[in-house]
Amino acid sequence: MIVTDRWSDSKLPAPLLKQILEKREFLRHSLDAESLALIGEDAYQSPDDHVLEDAIVALALGKNVLLKGPTGSGKTRLAETLSYLFGYPLHSVNCSVDLDAEGLIGFKTLEVLQGQSQVKFVDGPIVKAMTRGHWLYIDEVNMAKPETLPLINGVLDHRRTITNPFTGEVIRAKEGFRVIAAVNIGYVGTVPMNEALKNRFVVVDVPYLAGDKLLQLLKERSHLSADDQLRRFVRLAAELQEQIRSGQLSDEAASVRALLDACDLAAYMAPLRAVRRAIADKLDDEREQALVNNLAETYFG
Numbered sequence: 001m002i003v004t005d006r007w008s009d010s011k012l013p014a015p016l017l018k019q020i021l022e023k024r025e026f027l028r029h030s031l032d033a034e035s036l037a038l039i040g041e042d043a044y045q046s047p048d049d050h051v052l053e054d055a056i057v058a059l060a061l062g063k064n065v066l067l068k069g070p071t072g073s074g075k076t077r078l079a080e081t082l083s084y085l086f087g088y089p090l091h092s093v094n095c096s097v098d099l100d101a102e103g104l105i106g107f108k109t110l111e112v113l114q115g116q117s118q119v120k121f122v123d124g125p126i127v128k129a130m131t132r133g134h135w136l137y138i139d140e141v142n143m144a145k146p147e148t149l150p151l152i153n154g155v156l157d158h159r160r161t162i163t164n165p166f167t168g169e170v171i172r173a174k175e176g177f178r179v180i181a182a183v184n185i186g187y188v189g190t191v192p193m194n195e196a197l198k199n200r201f202v203v204v205d206v207p208y209l210a211g212d213k214l215l216q217l218l219k220e221r222s223h224l225s226a227d228d229q230l231r232r233f234v235r236l237a238a239e240l241q242e243q244i245r246s247g248q249l250s251d252e253a254a255s256v257r258a259l260l261d262a263c264d265l266a267a268y269m270a271p272l273r274a275v276r277r278a279i280a281d282k283l284d285d286e287r288e289q290a291l292v293n294n295l296a297e298t299y300f301g
């Protein structure tokens with residue numbers, strides 16, 4: 001499967017599309033086989049005509065893009081696919097760990113050169129992306145600590161500059177620099193996002209794949225090949241999403257990541273056991289585990 005095919009009937013403005021396609025053509029010749037296998041053949045599949053295209057248009061116009069969606073809906077894969085399409089390397093940072101200024105900007109260290117020790121600054125992901133004109137992916141941006149937010153806000157600002165608190169240097173982003181951020185927003189239990197931060201983004205919702213598109217993904221990317229079973233998994237996924245919407249299950253129950261795991265396992269073990277191991281047993285609540293197992297029973301029992 002090649003990404004180009006999906007773009008032949010694109011509704012994007014012709015010059016923009018041409019620019020992107022030319023870039024990708026160039027990349028296909030210059031990237032090593034491993035990177036191509038990762039992005040080219042494992043590209044993000046858009047649930048409808050708009051998710052991928054709207055993100056492309058926003059980024060082409062120089063906007064910051066916020067990907068909003070439940071866990072395992074493909075946000076990271078979408079960011080990787082976008083950076084591949086445009087041809088800019090992606091530097092990632094995750095706000096859910098104890099992220100501080102050093103984790104974002106970098107840190108000072110001692111370096112010994114010809115017997116002389118000297119202080120050297122090791123660039124963090126923000127500085128790398130800004131100074132090289134690359135892209136920055138900020139995962140779980142709504143989890144950033146209050147003291148980290150001003151740093152992120154500064155980067156997103158139209159001036160695209162930040163002052164390195166460790167060196168006093170003013171860092172200006174090079175042409176090409178873009179920011180894609182992601183938030184895990186499920187049907188329930190959303191962590192609110194700081195207003196000033198939210199304000200600096202164009203939002204693209206990233207829902208779970210469903211129906212034929214999900215079937216296609218499971219067929220192409222899991223070990224399971226039996227069509228009948230794959231279709232049952234798609235129906236189970238729809239049911240799980242329904243239960244999440246009605247508050248009976250927590251969001252992670254319908255993660256496409258977990259579904260891919262379940263299909264992989266089901267190629268080698270009974271599907272009920274595959275669902276238990278890949279989906280049900282990961283849930284904390286025993287009542288939810290039982291619900292998933294019962295639903296699986298109706299499709300695979």
Ligand SMILES: Nc1ncnc2c1ncn2[C@@H]1O[C@H](COP(=O)(O)OP(=O)(O)OP(=O)(O)O)[C@@H](O)[C@H]1O
Pocket residue numbers: 042043044045046047069070071072073074075076077078184209217256257260
């Ligand atoms: N629409 C999609 N197109 C292609 N792959 C997808 C899609 N949705 C999910 N996946 C697959 O599901 C797995 C999880 O995707 P990914 O890590 O991008 O999700 P995420 O939304 O970033 O998750 P999290 O919020 O938990 O970090 C990956 O293997 C990815 O390839």
